[in-house]
Amino acid sequence: MTLRKTLSVAIALATLSGTAAAEGLKFDKADNRFSWDSLSKFEKMDLNGKTIRFDGPWIDGDEANLRTVIAYFEEATGATVEYNGSNDFEQLVLVDMKAGNPPNLAAWPQPGTVSELASQGNLVALSDSVEQAVATNYAAGQSWVDLGTYKGADGKEAMFGLPYNVNLKSLVWYVPENFEEMGYEIPQSMEELIALSDQIVKDGGTPWCIGMESGGATGWVGTDWMEDLMLRTQPPSVYDQWVSNEMPFNDPKVIEVMNTFGQFVLNDDYVDGSSSAVASIFFGDSPKGLFDTPPKCYMHRQASFIPAFFPDQYKETIGTDSDFFYFPSYESKDLGNPVLGGGTLITMMKDSPESQVFMDYLTSPIAHELWMAGQGFLTPHKGAKLEAYSSDTLRKQGEIFLNATTFRFDASDLMPGAIGAGAFWTGMVDFTSGKSAEEVTTDIQKAWDAIK
Amino acid sequence: MSTQSSFLPRFFNGTALTALVILWLVPTLGLFVSSIRDKDQLAASGWWTSFNESKQVTFARTDLPETQQQIDGQFVLSGQLTADDGTVFTNVLAFGSSSRDPEEVPAGETATLKNGAQLTVNSDGSYTYVQDKEITGSRGKRIFFAYGQPPRFTLENYDNVLDKGKIGQAFLNTLAVTIPATVIPVLIAAFAAYAFSWMQFAGREWLFAVVIGLLVVPLQTSLVPLLRLYSDLGQMFGFESKGYPGVWMAHTGFGLPLAIYLMRNYMKSLPGDLIESARVDGASHFQVFTRIILPLSLPALASFTIFQFLWVWNDLLVALVFLGQGEDQIVLTAQLRALLGTRGSNWEVLTSGAFISIILPLLVFFALQRFFVRGLVAGSVKG
Numbered sequence: 157m158t159l160r161k162t163l164s165v166a167i168a169l170a171t172l173s174g175t176a177a178a179e180g181l182k183f184d185k186a187d188n189r190f191s192w193d194s195l196s197k198f199e200k201m202d203l204n205g206k207t208i209r210f211d212g213p214w215i216d217g218d219e220a221n222l223r224t225v226i227a228y229f230e231e232a233t234g235a236t237v238e239y240n241g242s243n244d245f246e247q248l249v250l251v252d253m254k255a256g257n258p259p260n261l262a263a264w265p266q267p268g269t270v271s272e273l274a275s276q277g278n279l280v281a282l283s284d285s286v287e288q289a290v291a292t293n294y295a296a297g298q299s300w301v302d303l304g305t306y307k308g309a310d311g312k313e314a315m316f317g318l319p320y321n322v323n324l325k326s327l328v329w330y331v332p333e334n335f336e337e338m339g340y341e342i343p344q345s346m347e348e349l350i351a352l353s354d355q356i357v358k359d360g361g362t363p364w365c366i367g368m369e370s371g372g373a374t375g376w377v378g379t380d381w382m383e384d385l386m387l388r389t390q391p392p393s394v395y396d397q398w399v400s401n402e403m404p405f406n407d408p409k410v411i412e413v414m415n416t417f418g419q420f421v422l423n424d425d426y427v428d429g430s431s432s433a434v435a436s437i438f439f440g441d442s443p444k445g446l447f448d449t450p451p452k453c454y455m456h457r458q459a460s461f462i463p464a465f466f467p468d469q470y471k472e473t474i475g476t477d478s479d480f481f482y483f484p485s486y487e488s489k490d491l492g493n494p495v496l497g498g499g500t501l502i503t504m505m506k507d508s509p510e511s512q513v514f515m516d517y518l519t520s521p522i523a524h525e526l527w528m529a530g531q532g533f534l535t536p537h538k539g540a541k542l543e544a545y546s547s548d549t550l551r552k553q554g555e556i557f558l559n560a561t562t563f564r565f566d567a568s569d570l571m572p573g574a575i576g577a578g579a580f581w582t583g584m585v586d587f588t589s590g591k592s593a594e595e596v597t598t599d600i601q602k603a604w605d606a607i608k
Numbered sequence: 609m610s611t612q613s614s615f616l617p618r619f620f621n622g623t624a625l626t627a628l629v630i631l632w633l634v635p636t637l638g639l640f641v642s643s644i645r646d647k648d649q650l651a652a653s654g655w656w657t658s659f660n661e662s663k664q665v666t667f668a669r670t671d672l673p674e675t676q677q678q679i680d681g682q683f684v685l686s687g688q689l690t691a692d693d694g695t696v697f698t699n700v701l702a703f704g705s706s707s708r709d710p711e712e713v714p715a716g717e718t719a720t721l722k723n724g725a726q727l728t729v730n731s732d733g734s735y736t737y738v739q740d741k742e743i744t745g746s747r748g749k750r751i752f753f754a755y756g757q758p759p760r761f762t763l764e765n766y767d768n769v770l771d772k773g774k775i776g777q778a779f780l781n782t783l784a785v786t787i788p789a790t791v792i793p794v795l796i797a798a799f800a801a802y803a804f805s806w807m808q809f810a811g812r813e814w815l816f817a818v819v820i821g822l823l824v825v826p827l828q829t830s831l832v833p834l835l836r837l838y839s840d841l842g843q844m845f846g847f848e849s850k851g852y853p854g855v856w857m858a859h860t861g862f863g864l865p866l867a868i869y870l871m872r873n874y875m876k877s878l879p880g881d882l883i884e885s886a887r888v889d890g891a892s893h894f895q896v897f898t899r900i901i902l903p904l905s906l907p908a909l910a911s912f913t914i915f916q917f918l919w920v921w922n923d924l925l926v927a928l929v930f931l932g933q934g935e936d937q938i939v940l941t942a943q944l945r946a947l948l949g950t951r952g953s954n955w956e957v958l959t960s961g962a963f964i965s966i967i968l969p970l971l972v973f974f975a976l977q978r979f980f981v982r983g984l985v986a987g988s989v990k991g
Binding site (some may be wrong): 211213214215216217218230238241242243244248251253255256257283333334337354359360361371427440441445448449450451461464467468476532559 | 648649651665666667693706707708709710722747750752804831832835836838839840842849850851928929932933934942945946947948950951952953954955
């Protein structure tokens with residue numbers, strides 16, 4: 157009977173244990189774009205039969221890249237890394253954790269969550285060797301250590317998160333041929349950028365495509381704009397005070413920054429589809445306007461991952477059909493070249509000797525290069541060879557990281573979840589739909605007071 | 609009564625039914641049409657526009673400047689407008705000199721570009737680009753134009769879903785979850801329903817009330833406690849807390865209250881004399897159950913089977929919580945979500961994914977549908 161047959165298949169599947177076979181080792185060990193010598197340390201270890209459970213947000217293409225990184229670790233040590241990726245990974249890990257069965261390792265896109273978990277005692281402090289490796293090997297190492305350092309349940313500060321796989325936010329995407337056609341130059345300062353925007357309006361075009369819709373996370377595009385502008389109008393110390401709420405959210409400085417953002421987003425001439433539509437345009441659809449005929453807009457400010465949303469024929473042709481420039485800083489303000497970024501922190505939720513080894517592996521150059529050779533990965537690791545990047549575009553972005561005078565992490569990700577993934581997001585939606593900056597910032601501050 | 613008065617209600621019933629059916633079918637139809645459209649068009653326009661020839665504005669490149677010819681002291685590039693993917697444009701309506709105004713000049717005429725070049729594009733898509741000085745640049749010049757695009761459908765979305773290769777495995781995984789998670793509750797509920805309807809024992813009504821009460825417990829509230837129970841038991845007896853048996857048990861638990869309720873009501877409506885006389889003739893409860901009740905309850909069993917099957921098949925939450933996300937455990941719904949990409953950039957796969965995942969439920973429904981209505985009203989009207 158077919159039913160019985162299917163049942164027996166079902167039962168056979170159910171009893172299957174272990175993970176799927178390791179994915180192929182993509183790169184040859186003679187390939188000198190990679191620092192294979194950093195792998196040899198792990199080849200001496202014998203972790204046969206050991207399993208590491210690792211949960212993270214990467215799926216599909218990103219997951220395939222991560223699996224390459226994992227495959228070389230598995231081959232070297234004999235351990236098995238059971239990676240589970242999901243869009244709902246944050247919730248699922250919390251459910252697992254509350255049920256007393258957390259994974260060994262978890263990768264968090266929001267340091268705010270890491271800080272909460274650390275203070276509740278749900279994370280294991282990372283070893284000194286990991287902390288040392290980050291401090292010495294990452295460009296601006298101490299700032300990366302600080303990013304992963306939080307108060308534990310005992311009130312003592314320790315490093316809980318290893319920054320791995322970062323992305324760059326301060327980018328403006330454009331179509332070089334459209335610029336050429338109209339004789340536009342790449343702006344070198346914020347003043348020039350605003351002048352260029354005005355010029356485009358004068359020529360009858362629309363300078364910007366901005367879309368903030370993103371389901372439950374609608375508004376994050378606006379928070380990124382705010383953060384970039386904050387770094388360009390205020391010194392980094394003010395940014396840090398803003399993040400920690402030492403400076404209230406409705407401080408005049410913040411209001412000023414929000415109004416600066418308003419100069420762009422609330423100007424119907426500046427944005428495609430008028431400012432009131434911004435909150436309802438899907439962020440992934442908004443860059444498509446760059447490639448329309450006639451162009452719906454000439455510029456799009458978005459992080460390094462956005463080419464994944466470009467129309468198919470333009471995904472692989474960055475550098476010719478599309479390109480990016482650094483979101484410039486004000487010439488009139490002497491604040492250097494600040495860089496805003498995001499990324500994931502890898503934390504240890506359940507200690508085991510093999511997980512410790514895997515964390516060490518993630519700080520080695522090879523663990524970075526293997527993903528650099530794929531897509532969507534940038535790193536501030538100084539030891540990782542730039543040759544490993546799969547394209548000039550990524551290499552250019554990687555260099556922005558290595559040369560940044562100031563690096564700051566996405567503020568909304570650093571703020572407590574109720575603000576950074578709540579009131580701040582909705583506040584940006586309110587702002588684009590006409591509420592004043594004073595009102596919006598006061599509302600956000602009220603939300604912040606409520607969770608203190 | 610005259611025939612006229614019975615015609616009117618029937619007419620209204622008919623119309624209302626047809627209207628409802630259409631109302632329900634339109635979204636499905638829209639989804640289907642979307643699933644066979646090109647993904648970039650999907651993002652640009654609604655599915656109802658896809659049946660007509662539509663005007664599209666785009667650009668194509670001339671051949672590379674190095675292929676230019678010198679004719680009468682002028683530099684000429686000519687050829688056929690072709691897209692990057694090899695599609696030839698043959699229905700050009702108008703073209704323009706810049707990206708700003710792609711419909712400036714009707715096809716067949718000549719436009720003068722900003723740089724002084726003369727551009728002619730014919731409606732068949734052939735073009736000539738003439739310039740006094742040498743044509744420079746490393747890429748072909750862009751020509752902006754509008755063309756009529758005939759309706760175009762593609763199976764690419766289906767290819768994308770099936771090609772990734774993991775769907776087949778996920779399909780099997782879902783079966784491995786669904787079949788036991790349907791069979792087990794049906795079995796238990798049938799026994800329980802018999803006991804509730806035809807066996808006398810102390811506290812029967814109370815127990816039944818508790819079961820009914822469980823109907824309103826939202827399953828979300830029990831996810832974490834249940835998983836903790838599994839994980840504690842797992843540590844005690846040394847098994848993995850996430851796995852198929854766990855998800856079967858969870859679905860069984862969540863499905864049982866409704867199953868017992870439905871079937872108990874149905875069994876209660878069976879003629880009591882029949883059961884009594886069988887009992888008098890010396891049949892045991894088990895014999896009454898297997899020989900009399902079970903065959904008579906087939907419609908109720910079938911309708912609950914459909915309910916439970918569809919619910920488990922479409923479930924995402926329970927599977928996410930109680931199963932791992934590895935290749936040997938991920939279910940179809942979770943796998944389709946994973947195909948979206950980390951930031952949801954491949955959302956068009958959902959259109960075709962929906963139809964792929966609907967195949968089996970449709971088969972089950974049509975196979976069992978003759979029981980469905982009978983079972984649905986089971987116990988609601990005493991006959």
